[in-house]
Every structure is written in C-alpha cells, then in structure tokens.
Amino acid sequence: MVDVCLLGTGGMMPLPERWLSSLLVRCNGRMMLIDCGEGTQIPMKMAGWGFKNLDAILITHYHADHVAGLPGLLLTLANSGRQEPVRLIGPPGLAEVVSGLLTIAPGLPYPIYLYTCPADGISHLEMDGLLIRCFPVDHWIPCLAYSIELRRPGRFDAEKARELDIPVRYWKQLQKGETVEWKGRSFRPDQVMGEPRRGIKICYCTDTRPVDGLCDFVREADLLVCEGMYGDEGDAEKAILKKHMLFAEAARVAREAGVCELWLTHFSPALACPEDWLSHAKEVFEPTIAGHDLMRKTLTFPS
Amino acid sequence: MVDVCLLGTGGMMPLPERWLSSLLVRCNGRMMLIDCGEGTQIPMKMAGWGFKNLDAILITHYHADHVAGLPGLLLTLANSGRQEPVRLIGPPGLAEVVSGLLTIAPGLPYPIYLYTCPADGISHLEMDGLLIRCFPVDHWIPCLAYSIELRRPGRFDAEKARELDIPVRYWKQLQKGETVEWKGRSFRPDQVMGEPRRGIKICYCTDTRPVDGLCDFVREADLLVCEGMYGDEGDAEKAILKKHMLFAEAARVAREAGVCELWLTHFSPALACPEDWLSHAKEVFEPTIAGHDLMRKTLTFPS
Numbered sequence: 019m020v021d022v023c024l025l026g027t028g029g030m031m032p033l034p035e036r037w038l039s040s041l042l043v044r045c046n047g048r049m050m051l052i053d054c055g056e057g058t059q060i061p062m063k064m065a066g067w068g069f070k071n072l073d074a075i076l077i078t079h080y081h082a083d084h085v086a087g088l089p090g091l092l093l094t095l096a097n098s099g100r101q102e103p104v105r106l107i108g109p110p111g112l113a114e115v116v117s118g119l120l121t122i123a124p125g126l127p128y129p130i131y132l133y134t135c136p137a138d139g140i141s142h143l144e145m146d147g148l149l150i151r152c153f154p155v156d157h158w159i160p161c162l163a164y165s166i167e168l169r170r171p172g173r174f175d176a177e178k179a180r181e182l183d184i185p186v187r188y189w190k191q192l193q194k195g196e197t198v199e200w201k202g203r204s205f206r207p208d209q210v211m212g213e214p215r216r217g218i219k220i221c222y223c224t225d226t227r228p229v230d231g232l233c234d235f236v237r238e239a240d241l242l243v244c245e246g247m248y249g250d251e252g253d254a255e256k257a258i259l260k261k262h263m264l265f266a267e268a269a270r271v272a273r274e275a276g277v278c279e280l281w282l283t284h285f286s287p288a289l290a291c292p293e294d295w296l297s298h299a300k301e302v303f304e305p306t307i308a309g310h311d312l313m314r315k316t317l318t319f320p321s
Numbered sequence: 322m323v324d325v326c327l328l329g330t331g332g333m334m335p336l337p338e339r340w341l342s343s344l345l346v347r348c349n350g351r352m353m354l355i356d357c358g359e360g361t362q363i364p365m366k367m368a369g370w371g372f373k374n375l376d377a378i379l380i381t382h383y384h385a386d387h388v389a390g391l392p393g394l395l396l397t398l399a400n401s402g403r404q405e406p407v408r409l410i411g412p413p414g415l416a417e418v419v420s421g422l423l424t425i426a427p428g429l430p431y432p433i434y435l436y437t438c439p440a441d442g443i444s445h446l447e448m449d450g451l452l453i454r455c456f457p458v459d460h461w462i463p464c465l466a467y468s469i470e471l472r473r474p475g476r477f478d479a480e481k482a483r484e485l486d487i488p489v490r491y492w493k494q495l496q497k498g499e500t501v502e503w504k505g506r507s508f509r510p511d512q513v514m515g516e517p518r519r520g521i522k523i524c525y526c527t528d529t530r531p532v533d534g535l536c537d538f539v540r541e542a543d544l545l546v547c548e549g550m551y552g553d554e555g556d557a558e559k560a561i562l563k564k565h566m567l568f569a570e571a572a573r574v575a576r577e578a579g580v581c582e583l584w585l586t587h588f589s590p591a592l593a594c595p596e597d598w599l600s601h602a603k604e605v606f607e608p609t610i611a612g613h614d615l616m617r618k619t620l621t622f623p624s
Contacts (some may be wrong), residue, residue, distance in 0.1 A: 031397050032360060034367050056393040057335060057360040064337050082392045082425045089385045090359040094334050114424060121386045121421030 020045045020148075020168050020218050023314040025061040027292075029225070029262075029284040030083055030266050032057045033068075037311050038083050039284040041243055042067065043166055048146040050074040052222045058087040059094050061312055069098040073146055077108035078224060079161035080115045088116070088121035094125050095203050103129040105145065107152070109160035110137050135162055140235070146185045153235040155226035157261045163223035163235060170319055171195065172212030178209045188247055188314055221277070224284040227258065233275040240317050243309070244268040247280035249295020262286075265295055269302035279310065283309040298312070323471050325347045325544065326617040327543050328364040330585040330595070332550055332565075333386055335360045339576030344525050344546055345370065346469055351449040353377040355467055355525045359516070361390040362397050363492040364615055370399040376449055380411035382464035383418045383529060391419070392426035399430050406432040408448065410455070413440050429518050438465055440521075443538070456538040457502050458529035460564045466526035466538060473622055474498065482513045520619045524580070527587040530561065531570050536578040542544035543576070543620050546612070547571040549585035551597020567590075568598055572605035586612040 023042040026037025038055030042065060049072045053063070060077050064067065072095060077085050090105075095104065099257055106116060112134045120126075133153045135141045137160040143150040149169060152162040174193050188198040198205045221236040224245035236242050247262035257264050263271075265282060272280035285292050292308040299306040307313075324347040326403065329340025341358030345368060353367070353373045365372065375398060380388050380518075390408075398619040409419060409472045415437045423429075438444045440463040446453040454470060454569060455465040477496050487508050490503040501508045526537040527548035539545050550565035560567050575583035583606055595610050595611040610616075 031393065032363050056390060057363065060335050060337055060360065080425055082396050085425055086389070087359060088395050090334065090389050093385050097334070118421035118424030121418050122383055122388055151369070296543055 019319075020166075020220065020317045021067075021314065022220060022243075022317065023065045023067070023312060024281060024283060024309050025051075025058055025065060025084060026055070026311050027283045027285055027309040028055075028083075029245070030287050030289065032083075035289055036073075036285070036287075037061045037246070038087075039224060041220075042193075043148075043220060045073075045146060045148055045168055047071055049155060050076060050148070050150075050166070051144070052076045053078055053084045053224075054087040054091055055079050055083045056086040059091045062091070065314075072100075072104065073102075074107060074138060074150075074163050075104040076150065076152075076162075077106070077112070077115075078164070078222070079109060079157055079159055080111055081159070081225070085115060085223075086117070087253075091121045092130075093123050101128050103131050105133060106152070107133045107135065107143065108293050109154070109162050110134055111160065136163060151235075153231065155223065155232065156229040157225045161226060163221065163226070163232065165219060165221045165239070167220075168218040170205075170215045170217040172214050182209060184210070187302065195295065214237055216320060218319065220317065223271075225262055227261050228263060228271050233240050235273055236271065236275045239275065239277040241275045241279050241281065242272050242277040243283055244271060245284035246292070246308075247286050247289075248282055249289055249292060249298055251298065256306065265299040265306075266302050267287065269299035269306055272306065273303040280306040281309040281313070282306060304309050317319045322622075323469075323523065323620045324616060325369070325371075325523060325546075325620065326368045327584060327586060327612050328354075328361055328368060329358070329545065330586045330588055330612040331358075331386075331590065331613050332548070333590050335386075336590055339588070340591075341390075342527060342548070344523075346451075346523060348449060348451055348471055350374055351376050353379060353449070353451070353469070355379045356381055356387045357390040357394055358386045359389040362394045365394070367615060368617075371443070372398050373403050375403075375407065376405075377408040377410060378454075379453065379455075379465075379467050379525075380390055380409070380415070380418075381467070381525070382412060382462055383414055384462070384528070387528075388418060392422045393435075395423075397424050397442045400490075404431050406434050407438060410436045410438065410446065410453070412455075412457070412465050413437055414463065454538075456534065458526065458535065459532040460477055460528045460530075464529060466524065466529070466535065468522060468524045468525075468538060468542070471521040473518045473520040474510075475517050478513050478515060482619055485512060487513070491605045497569075519623060521622065523620070524525065526574075528565055530564050531566060531574050536574055539574065539578045539580060541578065542580040544582050544584065545575050545580040546584045546586055546619065547574060547594070548587035549602065549611075550587055550589050550592075552595060552601055554601065568602040568609075569605050572602035572609055575609065576606040581608065583609040584612040584616070585609060
C-alpha cells in the first residue's frame with residue numbers, strides 16, 4: 019500500500035490559494051517528498067503525516083519554486099527530533115545548491131546524504147523498500163522525472179516448499195528474496211516463488227516538454243502526476259518557449275504510456291481555475307484529474 | 322505619511338494559520354521590507370501594495386525564519402518587471418548568505434546592492450526620504466533592530482523670506498533643505514525654517530533579549546514592533562536560554578522608551594492564541610496590541 023498526497027499544484031511562485039507543486043509519498047510509515055518549493059512545509063504540516071519519518075527529498079531541478087523550501091523543511095525536521103540521516107536526491111549541481119542553501123540552516127542534528135543522479139540516463143536507487151528511478155527530461159536546466167515503485171514478489175508456492183523439505187521457519191526469508199542455507203543444502207527464492215506480480219508505480223514529471231523516452235519511463239504507472247502549466251491550446255507557443263506542457267500534451271503522454279490515472283499539477287499563476295480547461299485533457303485521456311492542494315489517494319496492489 | 326503592514330507574526334516556522342514575522346513599510350509609493358522568511362511573498366501579495374516598488378529588504382539576522390524567503394521574493398520582483406537596483410541590508414555575513422541563496426535565483430534582471438551594517442554600533446542610511454538606523458541586539462548570531470524615520474522639517478517662515486528679499490520661486494528649494502545662490506547672495510535654509518518638528522518613527526526589534534541601549538534606540542517611536550516569543554512568565558527561563566522575550570519584557574522596553582504603541586510579534590509556534598496572554602503586557606504598557614497577520618496602520622505627522 020502506498021499513500022500519496024499532492025501538497026501543492028502551483029508553478030513559479032506560491033500563491034495565497036495555491037502551494038507550490040510537491041508530492042509526498044508514504045509507504046510502511048516512511049516518507050519521501052518530491053520537490054520542496056517555498057512554503058512546502060506548510061501543506062506538509064496540514065497533511066498531518068508528521069515530519070520525523072521523512073527519509074528522502076527528491077528534487078526535480080534547482081529552480082527556486084522547486085527547492086527554496088529546503089532549508090526551512092530541514093530545520094523543521096530537526097525540530098521534530100529527527101536524528102537519522104536524510105537523503106537528498108537530484109540532478110547534477112546538488113552539492114552546490116545544498117551547500118548554498120545550508121548557509122541559513124547550519125548545524126543540523128542529522129547527517130545529510132547526497133545522491134546526484136546523472137543528467138543523461140536512467141538511474142536507480144533502492145530505499146524504504148521502494149525502487150526510485152529518475153529520467154532526464156527537457157527544461158532550461160538539468161531536470162529529472164521520478165518514478166517510485168513498490169514491487170510485488172510472485173506468489174509463494176507452499177506445496178513446492180514442502181516437496182523440497184524446507185522448514186517452515188525459513189519460508190519468510192525466501193519470500194523476502196533471500197537465499198537459505200540449511201544442513202548443507204541451499205534454497206533459492208526462485209525455487210518457491212512465482213513470477214513477480216504487478217506492483218504499484220507512481221511517476222512525477224515537471225518541468226519539461228514531452229520528451230522522447232518519457233512514455234517508456236512512465237509506462238503503465240498507476241498514477242502519473244504531470245505538469246500542465248497551460249490549459250489553453252492558444253498557449254502552445256509559450257509552452258514550447260518556456261519548456262512546459264499544455265494539459266493536452268500531458269494527456270497524450272498519459273495515453274501513450276497506458277497509465278491508469280493522470281493528475282495535472284504545476285499550474286501557471288495565470289491559470290486561476292484549472293478545472294475550466296480540464297476537458298482539453300479529458301478529450302485525449304479520460305482518467306485525468308486537475309490536481310488540487312492536499313489531494314490524496316491510497317494505492318493498493320490489484321486483487 | 323507612512324503605511325505599515327505586519328505581513329506575519331510567527332517565529333521559527335511558517336504555520337498554516339500564521340506567516341513568519343515581517344514588516345512592510347510604504348512611504349510616497351516606495352516600499353521597504355524588514356525580514357523575509359519562508360513564504361513572506363504570499364502575505365505581501367495579499368497586502369495588495371504590489372512588488373515592483375520594493376526598494377530595500379532589511380534583514381535582522383540570518384536564521385532561516387527571517388531570510389529563507391529571499392530568493393523567491395527576488396524572483397517575484399523580477400517577474401513584476403523591476404529593473405532598478407534592490408538594496409539588501411543586514412548584519413555581517415550578508416554577502417555569504419546572499420551568495421548562498423542566489424544559487425537558486427541566478428540571472429536577476431536588476432542589480433543588487435549590499436549594505437552590511439557593523440555588528441557593534443548604530444549605523445545610518447538614507448533611502449527613499451527615510452532615515453534607516455540599525456542597532457545590534459542580543460541573539461545567538463549577529464542581529465539588528467531597525468528604526469525607520471520620516472523626518473519633518475521646521476515650519477517655513479514666509480515673513481522672513483520676504484524680509485530677506487528671496488524670490489518666491491526659490492522658496493521650495495529652501496524648504497527642501499537646499500541652499501540658494503541668487504544675484505551674488507547666498508540663502509541658507511536655517512534663515513527661513515523653524516526648528517525641525519516631530520516626524521514619524523517606526524522600530525522593529527526581533528530576535529533578542531531586552532538589551533542595554535535598546536530603549537534609547539527606540540525612544541519615543543510612534544510604533545514599536547517587538548518580539549514577544551512567549552506570553553507566560555513561566556517561560557522566563559526558556560526566554561533567557563533561547564534569547565527571546567516575554568510579552569511583559571517587550572512591554573517594559575516600550576514603557577521605558579516612551580513609545581506611543583507596541584505591537585507584539587514573532588510568537589512561538591506553541592502560542593496558539595497570543596491574545597490569551599496580552600494582559601501580561603497591558604499591565605505593564607497599556608497601548609500594547611497582539612499583532613496579527615496583515616495588520617496595518619497609517620501613521621501621519623501629529624497636527
């Protein structure tokens with residue numbers, strides 16, 4: 019089971035009625051956050067999931083509306099009593115940006131680990147039982163889309179385990195994917211586990227143009243949270259110029275990738291009511307929702 | 322005439338119902354801001370005075386709750402079309418902090434001028450017709466209280482000007498404090514102007530303990546905006562330890578300095594309803610108000 023909460027849906031600057039775009043993901047009580055613009059700690063407090071269990075902050079790129087909230091959030095984490103390391107993940111430039119921002123948040127009571135992702139390929143990271151992958155997209159500066167997956171192993175074949183004479187006390191280890199040594203014999207998970215089953219995949223993609231390989235990267239996601247900076251097709255040129263997407267462009271990515279559901283986010287401050295333009299996306303991909311601040315969903319394994 | 326708007330009243334971290342402490346001051350259409358914590362640009366937008374005419378940002382000290390909103394605000398100023406220089410004023414360390422924060426706000430379309438104030442004495446600066454003074458207070462790191470004054474010249478003595486045969490077309494120059502040369506003769510303002518009259522003085526003081534010299538610095542201010550981190554006298558030890566003030570301590574400064582009005586601000590996040598503790602200040606200094614976000618006032622010359 020994975021819970022997600024879209025903390026904000028704005029682009030460029032925080033507004034009185036709209037926090038900056040950011041996604042909080044929770045699994046087994048542990049949390050990770052994608053993007054942390056100015057003020058993100060406020061809707062995070064409103065979400066009510068606490069701060070202390072935040073293990074990682076994934077940054078798409080280093081424009082202020084995606085990262086300026088970092089020092090404040092790190093200090094609030096400190097106030098929450100956190101002492102375990104916090105992982106910061108982002109494209110090249112991470113060390114410079116973090117060191118610049120920590121000028122105003124010195125002496126944190128926990129270590130910070132930096133994972134700089136390459137700007138030119140997919141990279142993988144395993145954390146809190148989740149697989150984090152990132153993919154370079156097309157913006158003014160290096161920018162990453164993220165995918166967070168909770169994988170689901172195949173079904174355990176108890177019949178086979180009994181046939182192989184594996185004591186019941188070792189079954190859990192095999193189910194967790196570990197090899198078991200017992201009385202000089204060795205048992206591998208693949209001897210008793212079926213094919214891996216469909217897990218849960220959540221993707222987050224902003225700020226970018228629709229780019230080659232993006233559909234493959236978000237393929238069959240249960241939830242794609244994707245930017246829709248502009249609703250009106252009349253803004254197509256502006257979208258190209260500023261390297262953002264129209265609602266309809268995000269919807270085409272969702273349709274071609276065969277995702278289950280699309281949430282639009284990162285709306286232009288000029289877009290007062292994103293719902294007004296939603297039909298432009300729904301014509302292309304029906305299961306599209308115009309994101310709103312603090313919108314949440316629990317994703318479970320398909321039965 | 323000077324307008325002030327208390328944008329926020331919180332200390333430590335921005336809350337869903339309370340912005341971080343910050344004061345916006347407007348005179349003759351130009352503005353200056355004291356402190357810029359995370360999210361300050363949001364209540365500034367709500368205040369409705371625009372962004373473009375913001376000429377200076379005065380920072381009391383470099384804790385994140387007073388300065389983390391700087392990169393976002395500077396970018397929003399850029400979006401407002403500003404091209405004139407913006408002055409940043411603060412205690413020693415200004416250049417390092419600004420250069421750290423500008424990592425995420427590169428390429429601003431206007432120049433930034435830095436004025437680093439000494440950490441150990443009063444310094445003066447004239448801007449937008451206002452006199453800005455700062456005074457070192459007592460916190461964990463170098464921290465300044467600020468005073469902003471609109472001075473008022475003496476009354477112009479038309480009788481005397483006529484006696485001296487000064488042509489009417491030069492009267493305005495003399496009223497503005499300039500010397501006039503005419504037909505080989507020289508006229509000084511002090512020949513036609515009375516004693517300077519009481520102007521308007523606004524002081525802003527956070528985060529600090531009550532400190533020697535503070536009363537003199539804020540003496541007879543029309544408005545003192547001062548921190549009151551804790552309301553309960555039971556928090557006296559905590560206030561000493563964390564270098565903050567109780568409501569009653571701020572009230573004692575106001576009374577001893579003979580200010581006209583005291584606004585309390587920079588409340589602890591634990592102080593859900595500052596009004597509940599207001600009587601502790603009012604017993605000491607009756608004209609005390611518990612500040613609230615977006616509280617505003619227009620100060621005029623006494624008639």
